[in-house]
Amino acid sequence: MGEKNLFFISFFISEIVFNNQKSMLKLSFPNYEFRLKKINQKRFIFDEIRKKFVELTAEEWVRQNCIKFLEKEKKFHKSLISVEKKIKLNNTIKRFDILVYDNHGSCILLVECKAPNVKIEQNSFDQIIRYNQAINAEFLMVTNGIIHYYCKINNIEDKIEFLKEIPSNK
Numbered sequence: 001m002g003e004k005n006l007f008f009i010s011f012f013i014s015e016i017v018f019n020n021q022k023s024m025l026k027l028s029f030p031n032y033e034f035r036l037k038k039i040n041q042k043r044f045i046f047d048e049i050r051k052k053f054v055e056l057t058a059e060e061w062v063r064q065n066c067i068k069f070l071e072k073e074k075k076f077h078k079s080l081i082s083v084e085k086k087i088k089l090n091n092t093i094k095r096f097d098i099l100v101y102d103n104h105g106s107c108i109l110l111v112e113c114k115a116p117n118v119k120i121e122q123n124s125f126d127q128i129i130r131y132n133q134a135i136n137a138e139f140l141m142v143t144n145g146i147i148h149y150y151c152k153i154n155n156i157e158d159k160i161e162f163l164k165e166i167p168s169n170k
Contacts, residue, residue, distance in 0.1 A: 025061060025116050027145035032068040049083045058115035062145035063097055066113055075169040076100050076109075087134045096131050102169070109166060110137040114144040125149075129160075139166050 035046035037053060044053040045064055054060055067083065070076045082099040098111035112128040114120060124142050132140060132153065140151040140160070150163040 025058070025145070027062065027065050027116065028148070029065040029069045029145065030073065032065060032072070034064060047083060049078055049081050058117065059113055062116060062143060063113045065145060066098060066111055066141075066143060070098070070100060070109075070111075073168075074166065077169075080169070087131065089130060089134050094131060096135065099135060099137065107135050107137040109139045109141060110135050111141040111143065114142070116145045118144050120144055120147055120149065139163075141166060 035053075036056070037044050037046075043056040045056045045060060046052070047054050047064065047067075049067060063083070067081060070081060071078060080101045080103070082096075082101075084095050084097060085099065086093050086095055088094075096110060097113040098109075099107060100109035100111070102108040110128060110132050112124060112131070114124060118124075120142055128140050128142055138153055140149075140153065142149045142151075150166045152161045152163055154161055
């Protein structure tokens with residue numbers, strides 16, 4: 001990151017300064033540092049899980065902040081996190097945003113990320129519940145970076161319980 005040039009991204013109502021990393025659209029996650037670059041007027045962010053630069057969209061900004069939150073605040077090691085992998089659901093191929101495994105390899109948390117300007121409504125919950133039919137994670141998180149919803153799947157009573165937060169890794 002020894003580049004001296006500063007690049008500005010106009011992004012909704014906020015901007016980000018590359019290298020000095022002031023702020024992009026402020027989310028309700030703690031502030032994290034990211035590796036960013038600009039190529040041919042497109043902005044990219046380094047995804048430490050996929051180990052590559054990916055195009056920086058509003059949803060990707062939320063996804064990358066959520067990954068850092070899971071790693072730094074909830075203590076899930078990077079090796080326990082999968083990002084944008086395909087799943088088969090009713091003869092259709094879908095992609096989940098983030099899947100977190102416990103230390104024994106079981107799916108513990110499925111995360112659905114939306115762009116900050118996307119209002120989280122019933123269809124977001126319907127989507128993650130459909131995805132979870134193939135994954136069977138114990139916890140769900142739906143976030144647009146501003147608002148986060150946490151749920152625990154109660155298979156015994158066949159219901160979803162909303163939580164104040166998701167548990168940290170043990």
